[in-house]
Amino acid sequence: MKSGMGAEKPKLTELSRTSDRISFLYLEHAKINRQDSAIKVMDARGIVFVPVALISVLLLGPGVDVTHRAMELMGDSGLAVVWVGEYGVRQYAHGRALNHSSKLLEKQAKLVSNVRSRVAVARKMYQMRFPHEDVTKLTMQQLRGKEGSRVRKVYRKLSNETGVAWNGREYNVDNFDEGTPINKALTAANQTLYGLSYSVVAALGASPGLGFIHTGHDLAFIYDFADIYKANYSIPISFEMTAKYGDEDIATRTRQAMRDTFRDGKLLKQMVHDLKFLFEVEDDQDPEFMSLWDDDDKEGMQKFGVQYHEISEE
Known part of the structure; x- marks a missing residue:
């Protein structure tokens, strides 16, 4: 583990399930940077380190400055980012969805x-x-x-x-x-x-x-x-x-x-x-889950990341 707050960048399979994360975190009038696998939040009251893998959605309110490195970490960690008005009373833009699953x-x-x-x-x-x-x-x-x-x-x-x-x-x-x-x-x-x-x-x-x-x-x-x-x-x-x-x-x-x-x-x-x-959707499935679609109902979805071979038409 690196010195300072947080840890090295997590692998996708290590990311927390949605149900295990703190649901929403709202920030305003603060500067956001990155330190290891935590976002460094600085405002007039001091500095707080927030591990991104424990948050589902980050709501960025008025007066927030965020660095490119911090946004990179949020994307890697599957953290949804939404730019809003005070306490979410306006929705201006959003980044990625909460997880990799569609x-x-x-x-x-x-x-x-x-x-x-x-x-x-x-x-x-x-x-x-x-x-x-x-x-x-x-x-x-x-x-x-x-x-x-x-x-x-x-x-x-x-x-x-x-x-x-x-x-x-x-x-x-x-x-x-x-x-x-x-x-x-x-x-x-x-x-x-x-x-x-x-x-x-x-x-x-x-x-x-x-x-x-x-x-x-x-x-x-x-x-x-x-x-x-x-x-x-x-x-x-x-x-x-x-x-x-x-x-x-x-x-x-x-x-x-x-x-x-x-x-x-x-x-x-x-x-x-x-x-x-x-x-009728349950809690998140494996965040690394991805399949290849197949038109054969009997075969169903096919594994992703496998090198397939040509099938003879005989």
């Missing part, structure tokens, strides 16, 4: 490409919002109607509890400031939820564009996924902030309230669990 992406593509399985996943998303009801026999049209009724009830309930007037969801995408305070708060809160959802989806290697309910947009699945959590997060926080501050810098205050809600990491953990549940 299992989640392949499963998503397979499920969304078949009408029956696509509807099944969509029903699971709605079932998560109606835990005490059976929606397995409902059509997509019935599900949309049921969800619309549920959300309207949530709006009315929160309006009565907070005293914030509610006349429907209305906003102009080209003129944010002309909206009512509650509608501006909802827009700001939902944007933060989309950002966090994007961070999770991208970090785990799924596709933001392969939606099951929404379609035709590069963020279709983000809208699908975020909608699961709106009634418990963005909607109540929007009414709370509007009741407290009215139109006084409501967008910023709402984003900050969402940020504070994200701090404990419980929603991030829940999102990871829910994403795997939707796609």
